[in-house]
Amino acid sequence: MPFLTEHRLVADDLAAEVAAADRGATVTFVGVVRDHHAGRAVQRLDYSAYPQMAESECEAIVAEARRRWPVAVALRHRVGQLAIGDAAVAIVVAAAHRDVAFEACRFVIDEVKRRVPIWKKEYYADGSVAWVDPTAVGGTVPAKAPDA
Amino acid sequence: MPPAKSITVTVRFLARYAEVVGREALSVTASAPATVESVLSQLGAVLPSAGALPPKPLCARNFRQVRGNEPLLDGDELALLPPMAGG
Secondary structure (H helix, E strand, O other): OOOOOOOOHHHEEEHHOOOOOOHHHHHHEEEOOOOOEEEEEEEEEEEEEEEEHHHHHHHHHHHHHHHHHHEEEEEHHHHHHEEOOOOOEEEEEEEOOOHHHHHHHEEEEEHHHHHHHEEEEEEEEOOEEEEEEOHHHHHEEEOOOOOO | OOOOOOEEHHHHHHHHHHHHHHOOOOEEEEEEOEHHHHHHHHHHHHOOHHHHHOOEEEEEEEEEEEOOOOOEEOOOOOEOOOOOOOO
């Protein structure tokens, strides 16, 4: 199952993938598109990826989580155009008990943000466009408008 | 067989970097032995707009993140990655 998808994310579908009779804890993290960033009103986002590397990094992250904790992990990340309120990333971790499920879920989202080659372009209410860049002052770098 | 005197790699520009240079990929021939750094240093000569890129961007060789001293071989794909912003 690919980790990147252009389709709407449904956390319940991911939960079904990792459910088992001996897993008593399910932790879900869903990252949702916000309507603001750094004080600016956001209207929508475009997510793009380096697909082959993103897939292999997601696979490695899930494998690492499973090595470190006795968990089952379902992970998906959206690409393409997203609206405010859309789920951009969904992670469901199932385990026998809650402690490891919480720990592993936190690990997976942190690693996704740190090392999976995915980028987002924000479209603002004032018509401007910028790439999100966590290393830049203010967190964004101006982008070309779509018709430029 | 004697070692090749030059290699050809595909340099791929991702996301914002593709906007900066005005294209998504470029075939670059470099003298062997080559590293990520040696190929990056030649980019400006074949693609002037690459001068606007950071001097030491994150790089991946064949879909795995690497450092500047990573050797490159003929046929490799060298990707220049803006800081990750997923999630």
